[in-house]
Every structure is written in C-alpha cells, then in structure tokens.
Amino acid sequence: MPKKSFRQALNEALRQEMRRDPRVIVMGEDVAGGMGAPGEQDAWGGVLGVTKGLMPEFGRERVLDTPISESAFIGAAVGAAATGLRPVAELMFIDFMGVCFDQILNQAAKLRYMFGGKAKVPLVIRTMYGAGFRAASQHSQSLYSLFTHIPGLKVAIPSSPYEAKGLLIQAIRDDDPVIFCEHKVMYDDQEEVPDESYTIPFGEANTTREGDDVTIVAIGRMVKFSNEVADKLAKEGISCTVIDPRTTSPLDSETILESVSETGRLVVVDEATPRCSVATDIAALVAEHAFDALKAPIKLVTAPHTPVPFSPVLEDAFIPNPQKIEAAVRAVMERA
Amino acid sequence: MELNREQLLAAYHQMRTIREFEDRVHREFASGEIPGFVHLYAGEEACAVGVCMNLTEVDYIASTHRGHGHCIAKGCDVKAMMKEIYGRKGGLCAGKGGSMHIADMSKGMMGANGIVGGGPPLICGAALTAKTLKTGGVAVAFVGDGGFNQGTTLESMNLAAVWKLPAVFVLEDNGYAESTASSWSIGGDPLERARGLGVPGERVDGHDFFAVYEAARRAISRTRAGEGPSFLHLKVNRYYGHFEGDATTYRAPNEVEKIKSERDCLMLFRKRVVESGLLKAEQLDEIDREVAALIDAAVAEAKAAPMPSPEELMTDVYASY
Numbered sequence: 001m002p003k004k005s006f007r008q009a010l011n012e013a014l015r016q017e018m019r020r021d022p023r024v025i026v027m028g029e030d031v032a033g034g035m036g037a038p039g040e041q042d043a044w045g046g047v048l049g050v051t052k053g054l055m056p057e058f059g060r061e062r063v064l065d066t067p068i069s070e071s072a073f074i075g076a077a078v079g080a081a082a083t084g085l086r087p088v089a090e091l092m093f094i095d096f097m098g099v100c101f102d103q104i105l106n107q108a109a110k111l112r113y114m115f116g117g118k119a120k121v122p123l124v125i126r127t128m129y130g131a132g133f134r135a136a137s138q139h140s141q142s143l144y145s146l147f148t149h150i151p152g153l154k155v156a157i158p159s160s161p162y163e164a165k166g167l168l169i170q171a172i173r174d175d176d177p178v179i180f181c182e183h184k185v186m187y188d189d190q191e192e193v194p195d196e197s198y199t200i201p202f203g204e205a206n207t208t209r210e211g212d213d214v215t216i217v218a219i220g221r222m223v224k225f226s227n228e229v230a231d232k233l234a235k236e237g238i239s240c241t242v243i244d245p246r247t248t249s250p251l252d253s254e255t256i257l258e259s260v261s262e263t264g265r266l267v268v269v270d271e272a273t274p275r276c277s278v279a280t281d282i283a284a285l286v287a288e289h290a291f292d293a294l295k296a297p298i299k300l301v302t303a304p305h306t307p308v309p310f311s312p313v314l315e316d317a318f319i320p321n322p323q324k325i326e327a328a329v330r331a332v333m334e335r336a
Numbered sequence: 337m338e339l340n341r342e343q344l345l346a347a348y349h350q351m352r353t354i355r356e357f358e359d360r361v362h363r364e365f366a367s368g369e370i371p372g373f374v375h376l377y378a379g380e381e382a383c384a385v386g387v388c389m390n391l392t393e394v395d396y397i398a399s400t401h402r403g404h405g406h407c408i409a410k411g412c413d414v415k416a417m418m419k420e421i422y423g424r425k426g427g428l429c430a431g432k433g434g435s436m437h438i439a440d441m442s443k444g445m446m447g448a449n450g451i452v453g454g455g456p457p458l459i460c461g462a463a464l465t466a467k468t469l470k471t472g473g474v475a476v477a478f479v480g481d482g483g484f485n486q487g488t489t490l491e492s493m494n495l496a497a498v499w500k501l502p503a504v505f506v507l508e509d510n511g512y513a514e515s516t517a518s519s520w521s522i523g524g525d526p527l528e529r530a531r532g533l534g535v536p537g538e539r540v541d542g543h544d545f546f547a548v549y550e551a552a553r554r555a556i557s558r559t560r561a562g563e564g565p566s567f568l569h570l571k572v573n574r575y576y577g578h579f580e581g582d583a584t585t586y587r588a589p590n591e592v593e594k595i596k597s598e599r600d601c602l603m604l605f606r607k608r609v610v611e612s613g614l615l616k617a618e619q620l621d622e623i624d625r626e627v628a629a630l631i632d633a634a635v636a637e638a639k640a641a642p643m644p645s646p647e648e649l650m651t652d653v654y655a656s657y
C-alpha cells in the first residue's frame with residue numbers, strides 16, 4: 001500500500017468525493033488562490049496546500065475562493081447545504097471561528113431542529129487546530145470542545161493520514177454539519193493509505209494499542225504521543241490500551257467505559273486547555289459510569305489554562321508531550 | 337407589466353391574511369396563551385407580498401425575527417403557522433421553532449431568524465446552489481434596519497457581488513431597530529452603501545404595494561438574468577412594538593394612528609384598485625370575510641391541537657447520530 005501524507009490523504013478524499021458527487025463543492029480563503037490576480041492560478045491550494053490541484057480539475061465553479069469574510073462564506077456554506085449542495089468549507093484556522101461562530105452555533109447546528117426535522121445541513125467545515133508552529137495565541141488553539149458542546153454539530157479529529165481520508169469521506173457523505181479538525185503539524189505525517197475510497201464511521205473509537213493496566217484516551221495528535229508511550233512502557237511490563245475516539249461528537253463512550261472497567265485506570269490526553277474540555281468530559285463520563293472499577297484517580301494530561309504562547313520554549317512547555325503522558329501513566333500505576 | 341385581476345385579488349388576499357393573522361396574534365398574545373417572543377409584521381404587508389409575488393417555487397427567501405408576513409407571502413400554510421406559534425403538534429416546525437424560527441424549506445422559506453442579520457449569509461448559500469445547479473432560481477434576504485448594520489449583511493452583499501450571485505437584499509426599514517431610530521443608527525444612505533458594495537438598487541415607499549411590486553420586479557428580473565445581486569430599500573412602518581409587550585414609548589404620540597389613517601397599505605391598495613375600476617369593493621369585502629374566517633379557524637384549530645409528545649424533545653437534532 002502506498003505511503004501518503006496527511007495532506008495527500010485529505011486531498012485524495014476531496015478529489016474522490018468531488019468526482020463522485022457533483023454537489024460537492026469546496027470553498028474558502030485561497031483554496032485555489034490567485035483569484036483575480038495576474039499571476040499563477042491555483043497558486044496556493046489552501047494556505048497549507050491541502051486543496052492544491054482541485055481547481056484545475058473541477059474549475060472555479062466548484063472550487064471557490066472567497067473574500068476574507070468568514071461570516072459570509074461559512075454562512076453561505078450553511079445556506080448552500082440546506083438547499084442542495086454538499087459544501088466543504090475551509091475555515092483556515094480554528095481560531096477564526098470567533099469571527100463567524102454565529103453561522104455555526106445558531107444556524108448550521110440549529111436549522112434541522114428548529115424546522116422540525118424539515119431541513120438537513122450536509123456541511124463540512126475543515127479547520128486547522130493545534131500548537132507547534134510558533135504561531136502564538138490566535139493561530140494555535142485546540143478549540144474542538146466548543147463545537148462538541150453544541151447539539152446539532154458533529155466533530156471529527158483524525159489522528160493519522162489513514163484516519164484523515166476515511167473520516168473526511170464519511171464527513172462529506174454525512175447529512176449533518178461536521179467540524180473536521182486537522183492538526184497543523186501533522187500535514188506531513190506519512191502512513192499507508194489505500195488509493196481507493198473508504199469511510200470510517202463516526203462514533204466508533206479506534207483502539208490503537210491493547211493493554212491491561214491503564215486506559216489512555218487521546219485526542220488527535222495526542223494519539224501518536226500516547227502510542228509512543230504505550231510502546232515504551234510495554235517493554236517495562238506496563239501495558240496500556242490507547243483509545244482514539246476519532247469523533248468527540250458522537251462520542252463512543254461504550255469503548256471507553258468497557259476498557260476502564262477492565263484496566264481500572266484512566267489517563268486522558270488532550271492538547272486543549274483543561275476547563276470544560278473533551279478531557280474533563282471523558283473524565284466525568286468515567287467517574288459517573290465506571291467509578292467502581294477505578295483503582296486510581298483519573299489523570300488528565302492537557303495544556304495549562306493559558307493562551308498559547310509564542311516563544312518556542314514557552315510553547316513547548318504548553319503542549320502535552322510523551323514525557324508528561326508517561327509520568328501520568330506511572331502515577332496512576334503507583335496506586336495499587 | 338400590468339397585474340391582472342386574479343393577481344390583484346391574490347395580492348390583496350395575502351396582505352389581508354397577514355394583517356388579520358398579526359392582529360389576531362396580537363390579541364391572543366395579550367390573553368397569555370401564546371408562549372415566548374412574538375414580533376409582528378402588521379403595517380409592512382405590501383413589502384413581503386410585493387416582493388414575493390415576483391418569486392416562484394424554485395426561489396428561496398430568508399426572513400427576520402419579524403417573519404410571519406414573509407412566511408404567508410411565500411405560501412406557507414397559515415393553519416400550520418398558527419399551530420407553530422402556539423407550540424402545538426402539527427405546527428409548521430413541529431412546535432420546535434416557534435414564531436422566531438418559523439420556516440418551511442419545501443416552500444423556499446428558509447426561516448425567520450432569531451439572530452439579527454442571520455438571513456443574508458444563508459441567502460448567499462441558496463443563491464450559490466441556484467447558480468451551481470442552474471435552477472434558474474433567485475434567493476431573497478429580507479433584513480430590517482437593525483440587520484442592515486450587521487457585518488453579516490454587509491459581508492454577504494460583498495460576497496454576492498464578488499461571486500455574482502442571484503441574490504436580492506431587501507431592506508425593510510420600518511423606522512426602528514428595537515427602540516432605536518433607523519435615522520440615527522444607519523450611517524450614510526443605504527442605497528449608497530449597497531452600491532458601494534457592488535449591489536445596485538432603488539428606494540421605494542413600502543406602504544405602496546404597486547411601487548414595491550414594480551421595483552422588486554426590476555430587481556429580481558435583473559438578478560435572475562445573471563446580472564448579479566440587487567438591493568431594495570423599502571421605507572415602511574410597523575404598527576405594533578418591537579415585540580409583543582413593548583409599550584413603544586419611544587414613538588411619538590399618535591404616530592401610528594397617523595400612518596394608519598394616511599399610509600396604510602391595505603387602504604392605499606383598495607383605493608387604487610377600486611377608483612381605477614380594476615376591482616369592485618365588494619370583491620375585497622368578500623376577501624376580508626373569507627380571511628377573517630380562515631384566521632378564526634386557524635386559531636381555534638391551534639388551541640385545540642395537542643401538545644408535542646415529550647419524546648419529541650430528542651428527535652431531529654441530527655439526521656443520524
């Protein structure tokens with residue numbers, strides 16, 4: 001099977017779905033690039049090149065560059081989805097949702113319910129999250145928990161190129177609005193990815209490591225770190241299960257609860273800040289439903305409750321890393 | 337284009353239906369039986385009807401929090417609307433939307449909207465669908481003078497101009513955004529503002545059905561022909577408060593009475609068609625009676641309709657989950 005980058009996997013998903021269904025369109029800031037400019041067309045293919053090559057194949061009618069007007073074009077994507085298209089809108093950085101949150105929170109998420117089920121909004125908003133690019137406070141956040149909180153939205157957070165392709169195709173075929181969160185430092189990650197089209201269902205967690213001692217639930221990029229830690233500790237005889245929920249809404253609570261009932265120990269690893277987050281939500285779930293199985297207090301490995309800093313030294317201290325995850329696993333293991 | 341007798345009768349029927357609906361909801365709300373927030377459209381009927389008479393089934397509209405008139409003008413079922421406002425089973429949105437989110441996608445009505453300025457981005461999307469799938473449709477955003485100052489409206493007009501969308505933006509300037517005068521809150525001239533964003537348009541008297549109809553016809557035909565978005569600035573007045581329960585102390589004494597006696601859209605319409613011999617007063621009287629009976633029945637049926645079952649709380653959040 002060929003190795004592909006996270007970026008290529010996403011591009012392939014978009015291309016295959018656009019070939020399959022003429023109602024699928026792509027829109028966003030510079031998703032082709034060079035619109036109206038005298039130089040090269042398809043100059044960017046998105047700020048990090050994910051949509052490169054789509055415009056030459058599908059034309060400007062289906063790959064639409066937008067003005068920098070997130071409220072207008074994200075809202076337009078909602079309206080287009082409600083009236084028969086299947087738009088994939090790129091919100092360049094998840095941080096920019098502050099500019100257009102009403103379109104997501106009050107329009108996309110609510111139309112179906114408010115209209116008594118007589119509307120559907122098959123919309124995907126692809127957006128880039130996460131720290132690690134020295135991009136500082138307004139371009140580095142992991143804000144998926146805000147979307148997870150809102151009924152009517154689905155939230156997918158792929159943890160690898162294989163996951164990215166299957167989850168994006170699923171998102172495009174889904175009849176509900178999906179916030180699709182891509183970690184910006186993962187675009188060059190390589191993995192074997194099938195050429196053919198495939199889907200990964202939402203709400204079904206992926207168990208990436210199986211073990212008896214500790215359950216690690218990790219989100220997005222943190223799955224990779226957690227796998228590394230599990231592999232290292234396995235050599236010492238500490239065996240960890242690593243669960244990638246894949247989607248935080250819907251959340252596969254069953255897989256998490258089953259695993260904790262077997263291991264009795266839970267570490268949740270999440271790059272987001274820790275208050276009212278996916279990590280605290282999973283901890284609450286386990287505390288409510290699997291309390292009797294717990295052999296040790298639940299440990300959370302998250303960012304601190306601060307904005308993302310600029311200076312590399314500070315940013316590195318902000319991001320959860322394998323050392324912190326390992327320490328948390330050892331801490332829960334110390335409680336017999 | 338001259339309207340024929342059937343069209344004139346239909347226009348009067350719709351305007352009268354909106355007036356009767358709103359007057360009745362006003363009274364029923366005061367009696368305490370209607371839950372929630374209600375914003376009434378009485379006084380502005382010529383705007384919704386004058387615009388929507390130029391639309392067909394492939395066209396979409398998005399409305400405001402003051403949405404009953406647009407719903408009726410776009411052909412939504414009046415009895416199902418009343419049930420919705422009462423929060424009953426059989427309501428247009430199964431009792432989940434209420435007055436502020438009343439909608440019927442099957443009629444091209446994309447909803448009243450609880451967010452001021454919520455409609456224009458949605459309409460850009462509907463217009464994009466029409467353009468992409470070549471349906472021949474246009475999409476119309478109604479905004480109030482409050483919504484006209486929202487960034488979403490301005491961004492949407494720009495996006496519609498840039499993408500050359502079949503979108504029409506209709507500013508229903510009823511003089512007040514909540515309690516604040518539009519003469520104070522809108523900087524500059526709305527026509528110039530729209531033109532500055534690449535959206536040409538015109539301003540007409542929103543009490544005059546014929547003026548609205550003609551201006552809307554020009555705007556909608558040009559947009560439908562692929563010439564890009566258009567704009568209408570309709571100067572009008574609302575008869576009731578911002579919401580039901582608003583004492584409207586910010587308005588001048590006798591302001592509404594004066595408008596009703598001099599500029600009421602139904603009165604002006606009747607005068608014009610009867611004096612010109614296009615229709616007979618008796619024909620209009622008959623419509624008045626018909627509509628009164630329809631609204632009586634709508635209210636009676638809404639009050640008699642069952643409440644939603646508790647399990648409906650959990651349905652229609654997602655298409656699948």
